[in-house]
Amino acid sequence: MSVPDHPETASGTEESGRKIPPASLARLPIYLRALNAMLADSVERVSSEELAEAAGVKSAMLRKDLSYLGSFGTRGVGYDVQFVSQKISALLGLSQEWRVAIVGAGNLGRALARYSGFASRGFEVVAVFDADERIVGTRIGWLTVSNADNLEFELERTQTNMAVLAVPAAVAQQLCDRLVAAGVTSILSFAPVVLQVPPHVQVRKVDMGTELQILAYHAQRAQETESGSRARSAQ
Structure with missing residues (x-):
């Protein structure tokens, strides 16, 4: 073209x-x-x-x-x-109303729930879930962490249409399956595992370890280039 x-x-x-x-x-x-x-x-x-x-x-x-x-x-x-x-x-679909649920209220999930940049870009966090009884019922801003056992009920109640998975790899697929069964077709996953979903479901995977490795590659290449330049200058 x-x-x-x-x-x-x-x-x-x-x-x-x-x-x-x-x-x-x-x-x-x-x-x-x-x-x-x-x-x-x-x-x-x-x-x-x-x-x-x-x-x-x-x-x-x-x-x-x-x-x-x-x-x-x-x-x-x-x-x-x-x-x-x-x-x-x-x-980008930002003229629509995007209601987001965060599954996993550990350090990452809590940080995401507090992130003010979502609202300014048209995404409203409407629910946060966790399976740990010590975390369930605690507050993150105006949100109360819900028990993951009630996931399907709360997704319907809050009319969630997008979800963020911030959970360990061992439980990610199971929770993903529940999200899909509940009608969520857009998922952002921070879990270090490849999720299997039907063709109509969109999954974006964020792998911070991989991104750091790519940064390390570029940093190493830059160091090698700089060392080569210094060596040529010294000749």
Whole structure:
């Protein structure tokens, strides 16, 4: 697919039926965060170069990513910040009401339940669960930790449509199965295990150990490059 140098300079309607590559999709929330920061500063228009710099990517990459949303804007004027923010929000499903349950109220689960960034991005944490009787009934902000035995009842009562699994690997699949059986089809898992789910269920796995290993790889490569440069300079 050919991409114009400045898709914001063309006018037209939203492209439909185009599948967005995973890498481009992963960058859209970054663009949205930058756009919303600009809106908070009363910025109405932004060039692709300025938005790319704010998002920490190359302008050509940003233009290609945004081309999947359609072509819009005016030559020499740039992107309408509010319009592009709304387009990305709609594409990401943020115009819907997302009610989130956190399963697992250990250190990680409690930290996630307290995270204020969820609400500002359109996600409301409506329930927290744990199986430990010492934790059940305790408070995390305005929420009371519910017994995991009552998972299905509470999911229905709170109309939960998204869940976060912050539990050990040994119980993750069992709890995942219960979530799916209760009608939850969007799950974010911090459990260090691959979960088996039906095709209609979306699971995103966050493996902090793997991410640290990738960081260590890049850090080692940087050290090797620096050592090589010093060696060549000394010759």
